[in-house]
Amino acid sequence: MIRRSHLFGGAAVNALCLILSSAAVAQQSLPTINVGAARGPARPGPTTAARTTAARPYVAPRMTTPAGSLSTSANPDLAAAPGFSPQKLAMPVYRQPTGQTFTTLRSEDFRTTPIVTVRELLQYSPGVSFKQGNGPRDIVISIRGSSARNGFGVRNIVLLEDGFSVTQPDGLSRTDLTDPHAYAGVDVYRGPSSALFGNFANGGAINFRTRTGAEIDGVDYGAEFGSYGYLNNFAAIGKKIGNVDIAVFASDVRSDGWTFHSRSDTQTVNATARWQVTPNDLLTFKFIHNQLYGDLSSRLSLAQYYLNPFQRGCYVLPQAGNASFAAQGWCGNANVPINGLNGTGQVNYRTTAFLAGFDRNDRRDVLGLRWEHDFDANTKWRTQVIYDDKNIIQPTGGTAALQDEPAVNASTDVTQVGTLAGFEARHFAGLYFNRTRYTSYTNNTLFVGDGATGALQAKQNAMMQNLGARGREEVALSKDVTMVLGLASEMTKIAAWQETFSYIPTGARAAQPASWTGVPVNKTYWNFGPEASVTWRATPELLTHFRASSGYGTPNPGQLFVTQQGVNGPNVDLKTQRNTGIDIGFDWRPQETLLLSLTGFHEWYQNEQLTQAPGAGLQNYTFNAPGSVHRGVEALLDWRPIEGWRFMANYSYNNQIFTQFTELLGTANPGGRTGYFDRSGYKIPNVAPHTATARISYDQPYGDFKGLGAFVEYNYQSSYFLDNGNVLTIPSYGLVNANLHLDRDVELGWLKHVTAYFEVRNILDQNWVASANNIQNSVSLVNGAVVQNGYAQLALNGTGSIYAGNPRLFQGGVRFKF
Template sequence: MSFRHHLLGAASVQALALLVASSALAQQSLPTIDVGAARGAARPGRATAARTVSTPRVTTPAGSLATSPNPDLAAAPGFSPQKLAMPVYRQPTGQTFTTVRGKDFETMPLVSVRELLQYSPGVSFKQGNGPRDIVVSIRGSSARNGFGVRNIVMLEDGFSVTQPDGLSRTDLTDPHAYAGVDVYRGPSSALFGNFANGGAINFRTRTGAEIDGLEYGAEFGSFGYLNNYTAIGKKVGNVDIAVFASDVRSQGFTLNNYSDTQTVNATARWQVTPDDLITFKFIHNQLYGLLSSRLSLNQYYLNPYQMGCYVSPQTGDNLTIFQNLCGTINVPRNGVNGVGAINQRSTPWLAGLQRNDRRDIIAARWEHDFDANTKWRTQVIYDDKDISQPTSNTAALGDEPAINASTDITKVGSLGNYEARHFAGLYFNRTRYTSWTLNTLPFGNGGTGAVQSVQNAMMQNLGGRGREEVALSKDVTMVLGLSAEMTKIAALQDAYTYYSADQRTGQRFGQLATWTGTPVNKTYWNFGPEASVTWRATPELLTHFRASSGYGTPNPGQLFVNQQGRVGANTDLKTQRNTGLDMGLDWKPYETLLFSLTGFYEWYQNEQLTQSPGAGLLNYTFNAPGSVHRGVETLLDWRPYDGVRLMANYTYNNQIFTEFVEQIGTATKTGYFDRAGYKIPGVAPHNATARASYDVPVGDFKGLGAFVEYNYQSSYYIDNGNVLTIPSFGVVNTNVHFDRDLDIGPLKRFTAYFEVRNIFDRTWVASANNISNSVSLVNGTVVQNGWWALAQNATGSIYAGNPRLFQGGVKFKF
């Protein structure tokens, strides 16, 4: 397939149809919204000298899904006093950017970050390994990942929660803790460095002043779901403290999916002097969760929730029937792989597949004002991830401590005769860890057998970044940015096999059969430029054009399986790069109507793909030389009448390989398949979310409300050969709630809500990992198998989404 000549195409026609509703007269003011390019409002004329700007520390109020502050037409985009008071990363001028505010989601159950982020265009999701492990993707950036988040830098209150190897996880985030979430769409390495080739996400907790007391909430629902949480916060003098804690339990709607998670999230801000602010951050997350197997497409159709999948037969027709219905694992009976090993067919329930993980983050930031126009920030983060994960045929164990430090300076001044904001900084992060891969035992509580491999690895990133924001006129702002970074990986993997139960070898059971040591020492240099122009065409219309670049280096785990699918160095693996163009507009003709539209076109070079080259071989990572990602993102936020609100967003993704020859083999012969023009698997072309709500605005029933919500995802391929598709789905949720300020003794506010999710009880795919195409040898030629072979045999792919379930909650504010 080739580039479609009209980027907007049919997708933009669908998006623009949303504007028909805009003829209604505005009656209720919209809260401020941060969607599309960062909006700061304009300043007349050129600046002949640096402008002295007071930079008070601004706490963004809880508001709604929406764009930035109301335009201050006396300032150029990005140069209003409120905007200049924020750190550069908060609302970067010219960036395609959305802020979703927690206030809009206070009257509904919040199980994961999906409930917050689904109202940002360009963002899609799939279920990872656990109820809160949501794989978040921006423009398809992390769609190939089976767990966690890659190709996106994640932060919390400006502190990075992405480890130096590029992996982030949403397990540690309870969405009740957040005042808002900032989503940066498109390649963003100029501002966020390595692994921001898809964008970035910044979660913002509430301050003590915003909490101002004690809040207790409890949520409960189907399949044993229970979440008890509390938030305590206060600002006293020059100290602001906020502490959030939660305990979440769930039995799960799929067999072997029990979970038990505790989270503590604390932030303290101390205004030491009028010019010095110190911020302390602490996050603790403890997760224990059982884990089911992923299914093939046929298994999903026949038994989506894996009912009755307790103990697998070992042979005969019963085994065939069982495997048609249930996900299984095939592991050495005595835990020792290698010569003479006898395998046992087991189930997740029998083997006790699970995760038992801990994450601790301790961080501090010092901000010093040299004067009213110059601010210096320095921060240090210690991040420790300790995992025990017998999740499939193998178990991963390891402790990964990391350090992340940065320092930067921001100055409001001038560049020539133009007002400007200058930004420059340095950063360094490093992790050093030992990870173990062991065989999983066929029965027990996640028991493990012999060691398969041990990795000792060090990875570090050292870089600098700079940024110039220049007000060319009262309505036009230009931005230039650049990052330069060195990444170093030094690692050693030891791989082992053993003699097992076959006594004919004459070897003792458990004796080492083979050892393979693979050293790796790689250094990568990368640069990430960025340029944008933001133009306020009219007071109601803000437009932006942006050209930017992102990059993501390999991580140590990708460097130890070669292109033949065997243990060995894979050091030819290159950095993947993303160069993109964004063009967008935000139109706000009334305070009650906002419409945002962005078109994007991104060129990927050396995109990293992971799969097996053939039957019985290991998964390895390789580079697809060329691919393009292009599409359209739209958002509508409209309040036509008091109490009535419509929120909707739609994303169109059209992503194809432009240069890629895939190697797939049989036991005796290798075939090569040209994938140029094929769709990139795992990326749904169409994603849409919409909500219509009504809240009684006045009178005795003020605070009573309801909404109906619709989530849609189109079908998509999950293999490079575009043979097998995942079915589309549309899920409807309904909600009724009551939220009222009170004055009853210490009780200040009471909230209650009840929700039915998937009200029509549709069976839908919440997650589908990409699969490898299979081949057969026909008359001496390697031939790709059809869709039936993949639908039947490509297990390890699918988790079903929730059936109809009921959830509710209450919340008390003191």
């Protein structure tokens, strides 16, 4: 049974539209939105001396057209150096940092397709891959394999929304925070980026951008529906009146899910207000609220996935021979103490997600305020403060997590356009601080109930904070060459204390702790993140770039208290992971209707943090691999050969190997022995070598059928390893989707625009793996030697790993602009 825990239902969204629509009569045409690659094409830009010092009132910033946008005319003037167009200089440094390997994706390109998760927005950025997390909108985003080994949420990537960080100080981000219909576009920063974004940006960063009130200019209401009970009612309401711009988005989403026991119910509110207080002062207010309830199925072994990918009929398991294939071969499960008390001598029960009621009941609230002050036309000071509260109740497996994590994030920076040694330059310097302090509880789950919990297993009090400074110089060495130097320095402090409990199994004292242990942690990490790049416009059609950069990611408190056995205990030797890499690439636009972008990268990791699962009912643990290499190629093609026709495609190649890593594995008692396994030269698990996405579309540009269109899309991911020993492989997949849509202006009272679409996903009804967590290799004692087990044993016993992707499904929707 699904629990009703939400802010409001679909009817409330409709009511909100009616209440606010009186202020939304006029309509403003939205700009054409296109997929883009790295830097914007060269544009004319004044020298510093030519810049006016007059104060400027707030106007919703226009996007600098990135290299991937096909709506830009040929450059009439190449006087400005790359990165020094007036449009780009008017934006914050982080929006389109010169020299960064960078992609802009604009949501208007995907207006005619159901957008269930952020995957639909991000899948046309090269270098980005995805897997399903713990929940319907919890998509694990990976840039160059950086977060691919995470079981839920996003790590090793900093997430922002409208420039406000939504990555908490412990480095965790969640993509189910908001509905992707709220966004106008997404900026993707690929490669180590700590010089600009600080801790945890060792893989890159992503900035989601919501629509301004001026862009909405009225009411945009939509409804999407489809197979497996999917229903989303959403509305965006916005207006710019005088010096005030307000945009409010709200949605209500329900789904039954294609996997047994995966229903969900999510409500979201996202609001942004901008107030031009004076010609020199702009205040921006940000509010996000997300309430999620979702039933959660158990992850499967590879053998279970092949036998029963959607866990049909997984109500109750037979208990005879708990370790046998008959008991666990068909269904995901967790082995939990029958009385909820962990400890020696407890009687366990192998339960299912349905029987125990595994679920997530989470709330997230974000409040942000930013003040921007212009000292003059060339100097801007920005200061912002964010309060971010995450409250979770998660009986998701053998244990349940309960935690309220409030956090604060503050930053201040100054940007000035001036000169350096006679060259035109943009100077940037800033300070930042973020901190979280929380108490979390880990309880045993009971074998039956609605997520009911047993005795307390562990309690953790933790504080984590980051304090840093960053600076950046962008210098136009000539009209064709721009150089960038950047550096961040940061101190991370973790102070935590974990208590663990075990209990006497029988008798009158059954509820009393039999033992107690406390593990203190008090660690300080110092990190530096340099960056240097050169951008050269070799010809008017060809923009090249070379970048060398570094990123870092410290451990978070939760990683320091889970041992390699997947239970609570000290893991305090975990080190900061560092990533140093180089990028070389180009953007080539031989004509207005064709863009080709290609980037090669080579990154050296030290102490890479790898997370894997020792088995069902146990917690994922993290360890360091001393040395590894990530290298590959990213390509983007955007081509409009004939009016109305468009071809979009991207391809990523990832070759990631261990260069220095010896893994210690042991056999179980009695007769336990330890073995050492050299993983040097082995593939890093959970990184697909090849991923590709392609779409061919046609939209009728004129006549009676203007706006009628269709597309066919193909998504491919190659096979990859799940374990450090490269024994177990996940099968590759290729999915075909097809879409038919109508998108056109109308004049019918207040109704200004209508969009309708229908889509079939996974037309060929393939079984495919949407998510697979790393699993630990197992070993056996053979003739006195510790031997690594083979494929069959790992496929059967490597549980707690896999979620199946969607079968063939149908989705559609309508949108109305008033």
